[in-house]
Amino acid sequence: MRKYWWKFLGAGLLLFSVIFGFLGETPRREILNETIRMVYFHVPMWFSMMALMISSLVYSVRYLQKGNIRDDIYASQFAAVSIIFGILGFLTGMLWGNFTWGDWLPKDPKLIAVEVGLLIYSAYFILRGSFDDEQRRGRLSAIYNIFAFASFMPLVWILPRLTDSLHPGNGGNPAFGSDMDIKMRMIFYPAVLGWIIIGTWIASLRIRLKLINETINE
Amino acid sequence: MKLLSFLQSVEMADTMRSEGKIYVVVAGLVIIVTGFLAYLFLLDRKVTKLEKEVNNLK
Numbered sequence: 001m002r003k004y005w006w007k008f009l010g011a012g013l014l015l016f017s018v019i020f021g022f023l024g025e026t027p028r029r030e031i032l033n034e035t036i037r038m039v040y041f042h043v044p045m046w047f048s049m050m051a052l053m054i055s056s057l058v059y060s061v062r063y064l065q066k067g068n069i070r071d072d073i074y075a076s077q078f079a080a081v082s083i084i085f086g087i088l089g090f091l092t093g094m095l096w097g098n099f100t101w102g103d104w105l106p107k108d109p110k111l112i113a114v115e116v117g118l119l120i121y122s123a124y125f126i127l128r129g130s131f132d133d134e135q136r137r138g139r140l141s142a143i144y145n146i147f148a149f150a151s152f153m154p155l156v157w158i159l160p161r162l163t164d165s166l167h168p169g170n171g172g173n174p175a176f177g178s179d180m181d182i183k184m185r186m187i188f189y190p191a192v193l194g195w196i197i198i199g200t201w202i203a204s205l206r207i208r209l210k211l212i213n214e215t216i217n218e
Numbered sequence: 219m220k221l222l223s224f225l226q227s228v229e230m231a232d233t234m235r236s237e238g239k240i241y242v243v244v245a246g247l248v249i250i251v252t253g254f255l256a257y258l259f260l261l262d263r264k265v266t267k268l269e270k271e272v273n274n275l276k
Binding site for chain 2: 004007011015022023028201205209212
């Protein structure tokens, strides 16, 4: 019997963040106005994407160490769900940016870096699709996954900080830390945790289906 | 008093909140998110069932 408690926890945290994300008090800020509530929904997408990408990386490294095909399945499914969260984060960011920066897609280092980063990750799936032999596919895509992770992180989290960017937390712009008060944090952190759990849950469903598929094929 | 009037010069959805209409929005979202989560649970149960079937075949 599988343990369900963490799924209920994730569901509860998500519901909490949706309810109090709208009812909770927020600081009054110029330009942001009520859109400050996007923090509860846009930022957790990126946090979840990061958590899933790190899980994917860990399983890729494990695969290279042990050569167990299960680890390759874990790595690929975590990566697949992380991309979904990345795309959702990007779309919500576009929407938010349109109302605070005045443009859906400004030519901004942070946005371009994320576009490139997500493209690098999409190549991972194209690479996977181009092998028939599962051990070869596992090995090469695990190596590529490590490369993708190692290029994504500096590209998205470090490079935009070295230049100017509209995005908070970059180029001398203060990060959300200074815009959020304690009341917002009480909603923000549960939202992040909730979405990470939901993302892991979805990934676990994909992994289990893939494993069933694998057993049937044997 | 001066601070208060400054704070209120930033436009927020105060009217929507004072009328209580915001609860309608939140209630709608709660229905959608609960439905979405319930569906995820349903899928989870289906996968568990499938796992059991496959393991019995082995």
